[in-house]
Amino acid sequence: MIKIHLDPRTKLVMIFAVSFIVMVNAVSTIEWIVRIIVTLIPVFLLANEGKHVSAIRFLLCYAAAILLLKYYISAESTGILSALLLGYCGIVAQFMPAMIMAWYVIHTTKIGEFMSAMQKMHIPDGISVSLAVVMRFFPTIKEECLSINDAMKMRDISFGGGRITKMIEYRLVPLMFSCLNIGDELSAAAVTRGLGAQVRRTSPVQLKIKAVDWLMIVIFLLSMIIFVISKYFR
Amino acid sequence: MIEFKNVNFRYRGTDESGLHDLSLTINDGEMVLLCGASGCGKTTVGRLINGLIPHYYKGELTGNVLVNGMDIEKTELYELAGVVGTVFQNPRSQFFAIDTDGEITFGAENIGMPPDSIISRKDDVSSEMHIEKLLGRSIFELSGGEKQIIACASVSVLSPDIIVLDEPSSNLDLEAIEKLKEILKRWKLQGKTIVIAEHRLYFLRELADRMLILENGRITKEMTAEEIKKLTITDTEKMGIRPMILPEIQYKNSVVESEDILLLEDFCFTYKDGKHGINIPRLELPAYRIIAIIGHNGAGKSTLARNICGLERKCKGTLTMNGKKMKAKERLHNCYMIMQDVNHQLFTESVRDEVMLSMTDKALTDEQKASLADEILEQLDLAEYADTHPMALSGGQKQRTAIASGIASSKSIIIFDEPTSGLDLAHMKQVADQLKKLKDMGKTVIVVTHDNEFILSCCDHVVRLENGCIAEDNHKR
């Protein structure tokens, strides 16, 4: 199968459109169809990038929520369980498209790509550097948290001796110390490799809006327009 | 050429020595090895060459440092980026990107190299260093050794004339050190000037053109390549540095002799990726001894240690000691691990509190706990730091604080994960002494390590792992 690799800017347009669409309630059949299409596209793209497991997981979750909403929960169903279920299914059906989209964008965009896209959109270097650090730090924080958790298990203080304040303190304080240390060394390593030079950064990643990008942009903007019309001009 | 002319330096806000009236000339294409105890100033020399001092680490600087004729003080860091490349000690904190490709090209992107040259430089470097299979991977799945090689590649992309390495082997196993040695050899052939600060020296014996020994910010001894090659273990011991020859561990094949044994059964565990894990149906270890677990990166050493500790709930293995069979959950109450990065296991605001936190015996009053804690701190030479915040201590003191809280928890098995990475001879011996002390207290000590010098200095028994299985299980001679 051909690998579809989208330009980060296309992805931003897609997120923009989906974030709008999830905020409008779908009433007519057309709207539901559009909604399902914009959900299925990122699922398909995820599978295309080789992330089959998460694609299938998202698909099942979304399908279950939609089917439950449509068939199981009806006027007759009462009781706390179905009320809760309705709440969850409602949230899933409503916001899941944005979640899938976000997951797809985050897991398939490289930092280098993202930074050069930001540069093309004339966003200052300071912001893109900070943003790259945020992205780099999420996995780091995860690793650190796991180690801290292990240490807490060994000391038998996972629940902070029953006090919530201690639970938070024992987790957050070592994490912050670690992050500061890593940040300090990271800054030193980055400046010795020329970060902060008074020249325009270059990138080996050449970004180009291709036909498939245009196709996606058109589909998502059209979907958004359908929702705008149905919301404001009906 | 690098020239230091009467350089004095003191870090801001400390009375740390820094450098005293240091003069030094390093010629083009020379490989200079800097060694000495921690805090001797060797890292500071490196930082003056790559410009981190005075531009990043502030302090009082007098005298001149010239790198290829440029005065460091008047040259911006990014102007030096293409001239001096630096490989740092900690592979975990020196990468900026998440993917290997982005990391290798990071420096070139910063200085605005044209995209075509970046790509061709990347290709050249990766075929030169044989790292094609590391390309396109996430940095977070790489081992420490692989990360360090990527760090070398990202320096190489900029083709600097001078390369500074600050304790690059600290976190590496023997195999990774071999790879690092290959890279250094290639750089030397390319005529690069190399300045390397190190504690572990054996892999540099044939490469170094000159060795400088520093003490309190002064050069106290200078040796030529011929002199370095002649150094024996007794010579280096006298000089207070690690040996120039990798000491071989001599084994004595025998079954466990001591009457008390630790019996591990069914230690099988696989990580989610399905590739890494351990498979140990049965292993007998001598109790009340110091046992080293060795093996390559990825052989399962740390996994075994984590499982002994009971940190992996899914592991069905049992550990029998003194007739008591323990599952993972019970092991968690009987084992204590000193992690490689001790920062993760220090939680409180003073060393004494840290030790008291481990005392879970409810029968004790706070005063009793405090006096017990002071006793333990006394044993580990930490008494004067009882009220200090653990994070304000040096690395070695932090490690001892962690040991102290292990003792306070009165657990019988103490596990160490790479306790000597990045330590000089004196500190390594200090750790060895601590382990012996723990043995004398009647603890069973298990050490995950790849430091042969350390194993020789204190371990009684060695277990070697390969692909998650026991490859050798021997007494040390």
Next chain:
Amino acid sequence: MKDNKLNIKDFITIGIFTALIFVVEFACGMLGFIHPYIVASYVVLIPLVGSIPMMLFYTKVEKFGMLTIMSVLIAIIMFVTGMGWLGAPLIIAAGLIADLIAKKGDYKSFKMTVPSHGVFCLWICANYFPVIVTAKDYRKSLLDGGYSAEYCDALFRAINGKTIAILLALCFIFGMIGAFVGKAVVRKHFEKAGIA
């Protein structure tokens, strides 16, 4: 620091602390899955817990732009993680004003840090924007689905266009209280350890 322009180290520090704030946000967000009411308590939880990294952050950069850039980053990340872009103006405005307040105290005066953190915490309310905007439609569909008006009221009592003012006020108040909590932790640990 004579230099008032942000340098690379500052940008990296900003990135690190933004990541930490988001970890706090995600951790609280997990709790939100348990019951929708917990979602409303973000205004208390995040300012209090988030204040610990924030107070350390205040001591680390001390230059104009630190909070503005952080708020821009938060807005971008909220956008990319699919939480919409309606909140962006609120987030960035909160960041900018907080920055200006802190600048008045030269980033050193704790008196200025307290209201500055209070204002900064207003960004948390941006979390609710998608819910508020969709609430009317959502509620209608619930009613169409046969649910009693009572249940729907309960569901949206905590979060709606009217209570948003209260939520904003709570964010501000707890942001100020959080400043004291965070400062206490910074004193207890980071100043004692000589880092801060």
